[in-house]
Amino acid sequence: YGNTICGRHPIGVLLNAVSSLQQQGNGIKPSLKFLKYAQSSKCLNNYDSSVSYAAASLVYNSSQ
Numbered sequence: 187y188g189n190t191i192c193g194r195h196p197i198g199v200l201l202n203a204v205s206s207l208q209q210q211g212n213g214i215k216p217s218l219k220f221l222k223y224a225q226s227s228k229c230l231n232n233y234d235s236s237v238s239y240a241a242a243s244l245v246y247n248s249s250q
Contacts, residue, residue, distance in 0.1 A: 200244070204216055204244070207246070213248060214246045214247070214248050215246070215247055215248075216244060216245070216246055217244070217245045217246075217247060218242055218243070218244050219242065219243050219245075220240060220241070220242045221241045221242060221243055222239070222240070222241040223238070223239070223240050223241075224238070224239045225237070225238050225239075226238075
């Protein structure tokens with residue numbers, strides 16, 4: 187389909203940071219909440235194109 191992800195490198199950095207913090211086992215728990223999702227249009231066939239937008243919030247809370 188030729189799909190691409192704009193911002194994939196910053197997203198990868200964030201996911202690696204989350205993974206690293208979880209591996210440290212310091213009792214901090216992440217909470218991810220998607221705040222908004224929207225599409226520019228629906229794809230009905232392989233020749234259509236669309237842009238999707240997503241906003242999320244990642245919060246860390248200490249369990250101590």
